[in-house]
Amino acid sequence: MSDTDDLLLSSWRDTPTRAALVEFVERVTGDGPDAIPPEERIATFDNDGTLWCEKPLPIQLSYILGRLAGMATEDPTLRERQPWKAAYEHDNAWLGGVVAKHYAGDDSDVKVLMRGILASVGGVAVDDYAQGAADFVNGTLHPTLGRSFRDCAYLRMVELLRYLEANGFTTFIASGGDRDFMRPFASDVYGIPPERIIGSSNALRYDADSDVLAYLAEPDVFDDGPVKPIRIWSRTGRRPIVAGGNSNGDIPMLQFAGGGRPALRLLVLHDDAEREFDYTTGSETALGRAADDDWTVVSIKDDWSTVFADRSA
Amino acid sequence: MSDTDDLLLSSWRDTPTRAALVEFVERVTGDGPDAIPPEERIATFDNDGTLWCEKPLPIQLSYILGRLAGMATEDPTLRERQPWKAAYEHDNAWLGGVVAKHYAGDDSDVKVLMRGILASVGGVAVDDYAQGAADFVNGTLHPTLGRSFRDCAYLRMVELLRYLEANGFTTFIASGGDRDFMRPFASDVYGIPPERIIGSSNALRYDADSDVLAYLAEPDVFDDGPVKPIRIWSRTGRRPIVAGGNSNGDIPMLQFAGGGRPALRLLVLHDDAEREFDYTTGSETALGRAADDDWTVVSIKDDWSTVFADRSA
Incomplete structure (x- = not known):
């Protein structure tokens, strides 16, 4: 050295x-x-x-909630279903409950949240997702620290x-x-x-005809x-x-x-x-x-x- | 440049x-x-x-056949079962048949071979497998080219x-x-x-108690x-x-x-x-x-x- x-x-x-x-x-x-x-x-x-x-939240979760809220803005029917409802209404109590239940050994709401997360990425091309993530991290302020997430x-x-x-x-x-x-x-x-x-x-799925690599609504x-x-x-x-x-x-x-x-x-x-x-x-x-x-x-x-x-x- | x-x-x-x-x-x-x-x-x-x-064979397949033959040397009952039988007897006709059937759209023998391959790695620690692979590639002669596999x-x-x-x-x-x-x-x-x-x-499976990372007999x-x-x-x-x-x-x-x-x-x-x-x-x-x-x-x-x-x- x-x-x-x-x-x-x-x-x-x-x-x-x-x-x-x-x-x-x-x-x-x-x-x-x-x-x-x-x-x-x-x-x-x-x-x-x-x-x-x-x-107060993992930054990735903030990103996902933004995506879910965006989906509910496009499709009003989603506003009545979790996790879109909580994301759309900025209902931190519901989200806090997900975490509290998880620590208490009950992952039923985690599953609801995961279903929403997977639905939010299903069909999205990897390049579009990457651009969205970069824009979010660079362009969004942390809620209390007074600085961007990046x-x-x-x-x-x-x-x-x-x-x-x-x-x-x-x-x-x-x-x-x-x-x-x-x-x-x-x-x-x-x-x-x-x-x-x-x-x-x-x-992921690669579609050779369209040459697009996109997420499936499934975890890996x-x-x-x-x-x-x-x-x-x-x-x-x-x-x-x-x-x-x-x-x-x-x-x-x-x-x-x-x-x-x-x-x-x-x-x-x-x-x-x-x-x-x-x-x-x-x-x-x-x-x-x-x-x-x-x-x-x-x-x-x-x-x-x-x-x-x-x-x- | x-x-x-x-x-x-x-x-x-x-x-x-x-x-x-x-x-x-x-x-x-x-x-x-x-x-x-x-x-x-x-x-x-x-x-x-x-x-x-x-x-004439992918080099990795030669390695696997050697491992299977080794298993059959240790356990005579395996010598009556494919793929160990073919490996133990150096029966290239059976192996050639696996490939020929595969090209004809019949993967039944490929499945038999895969089952043997997975059984041969199940429970093996990653470090032991790596050492075996390196020894094989460095120390084994190609059957016709007159040079080591490496x-x-x-x-x-x-x-x-x-x-x-x-x-x-x-x-x-x-x-x-x-x-x-x-x-x-x-x-x-x-x-x-x-x-x-x-x-x-x-x-793979990591066993925290023994600090061993080993293969499961399952494909990934x-x-x-x-x-x-x-x-x-x-x-x-x-x-x-x-x-x-x-x-x-x-x-x-x-x-x-x-x-x-x-x-x-x-x-x-x-x-x-x-x-x-x-x-x-x-x-x-x-x-x-x-x-x-x-x-x-x-x-x-x-x-x-x-x-x-x-x-x-």
């Missing part, structure tokens, strides 16, 4: 967390017994809550991506979110090209929990040695890292109500594992001198 | 085919109306019969991969063959890393024909502008290339009985499309000054 590479982490405060990152990278890139060759330096990061903000990326994590790449790592996003929603902005916002975006997906893969290691292997052919997440759904990915070799497991802790959000719901088990197994917890409050970029708009 | 880049094609003869490759690359990398930015320069290539030899790669196609990369392309393999069979040798033989290998796959994706465009999009998020294949199963991939932009579609023609093989079975429709739609046909006999590397063993 170059002596100046860790300047790439200059907006990380000088804390034990930052020291742990640098120590790990120096160890695996050095010539000691823990050295790992560059082609085996794979780093995977969750997206929502790890690389960008996921509150400026809700955690720039300290982007610094970490660059630091790892400067040290021979290949970085990937491995998210439970929709792969094709992330791709259109991930190059610009994170510097990660489309082929290194792993995520959930809807089924839901890339969360124990599916993440499988998708990471499927896409990269290797185990990561750096894995970063923020919630219980990331536990299998973090555990999968290493495979008998050194591994750095990062968990982003949302503890900064002033600059971002303060919550642990959905992350309790992961934080317990971090404490038990010495995973590295990144405190937004303590470890980052700033959270977001200056607003670009 | 550098003026010397096409020296990378120095073992291609000075034919219209070579001229078509260079003309296309110069056109999309120049500053004319057909210029395409580097991040959109995606090139995808089939493997069997396009990047390496697929006769030396059955077409070095003129490897030159083409390097030529494209030197011109800002990102290269991928998009094969109907098994992704995890190709990955262990593709870095060495083709210079393509595991994350850029697309292919068929078996289902069969990456051929109309599935190739879907898998290419799923893995790369873009359409290729260069696509190369050799058989009817590659037609949808070649058609998918471009999407309204310039595209180079290559079809490798096996017309060299002396140095490789001479056959068109399974490629008739593709060759018809090439003639009708001005796809670029690569003649092994006419376009390549040599076919294989000097033997490395």
Whole structure:
């Protein structure tokens, strides 16, 4: 490693967390017994809550609700049916109930929401969907942070991506979110090209006559929990040695890292109500594992001198 | 493009085919109306019969038959059941019959063979499978060419991969063959890393308690024909502008290339009985499309000054 590479982490405060990152990278890139060759330096990061903000709603869900509301504007009959009704009426109570029921083990409304989501993409060409996603992320304001969604990326994590790449790592996003929603902005916002975006997906169909590749109204893969290691292997052919997440759904990915070799497991802790959000719901088990197994917890409050970029708009 | 880049094609003869490759690359990398930015320069290539030899049997099938024979050596009861019986007895007539029936529209024996293949990988850890594949490709002689399987790669196609990369392309393999069979040798033989290998796959399961990622005895994706465009999009998020294949199963991939932009579609023609093989079975429709739609046909006999590397063993 170059002596100046860790300047790439200059907006990380000088804390034990930052020291742990640098120590790990120096160890695996050095010539000691823990050295790992560059082609085996794979780093995977969750997206929502790890690389960008996921509150008050995951940004992708905001996008989907906008699409559903648009469908209900076109077709008034949809306004009487969930999830279009809630989207059209901006009924956050119904949506909050979906999440509350989910945490209580009742996914009946999740299924209603999923049916709407799938109906909203069925028949849509991949290029049209990508354009819509990019326009939404670039052109929509976060409801409370006073900045566009594209400026809700955690720039300290982007610094970490660059630091790892400067040290021979290949970085990937491995998210439970929709792969094709992330791709259109991930190059610009994170510097990660489309082929290194792993995520959930809807089924596709290629029509040779029209030369159109479009979504079916069917799910393909839901890339969360124990599916993440499988998708990471499927896409990269290797185990990561750096894995970063923020919630219980990331536990299998973090555990999968290493495979008998050194591994750095990062968990982003949302503890900064002033600059971002303060919550642990959905992350309790992961934080317990971090404490038990010495995973590295990144405190937004303590470890980052700033959270977001200056607003670009 | 550098003026010397096409020296990378120095073992291609000075034919219209070579001229078509260079003309296309110069056109999309120049500053004319057909210029395409580097991040959109995606090139995808089939493997069997396009990047390496697929006769008298696809090399992966030779590997599988060896595994099946090994199972029958361990368990004598398998020797009475297909496909283990044929593998154990080296009964090429049965295997030839599978292919002949397939071309006649009868896939009953293909199903028997597939059941054996899936049984042979069920429960096998990904690392063990990878090691077995690498050992097989490096250590097994081709039955007629007098060289190891790893030396059955077409070095003129490897030159083409390097030529494209030197011109800002990102290269991928998009094969109907098994992704995890190709990955262990593709870095060495083709210079393509595991994350850029697309292919068929078996289902996987990650067991968190044992930290083992292993195959299930179930298929996941069969990456051929109309599935190739879907898998290419799923893995790369873009359409290729260069696509190369050799058989009817590659037609949808070649058609998918471009999407309204310039595209180079290559079809490798096996017309060299002396140095490789001479056959068109399974490629008739593709060759018809090439003639009708001005796809670029690569003649092994006419376009390549040599076919294989000097033997490395």
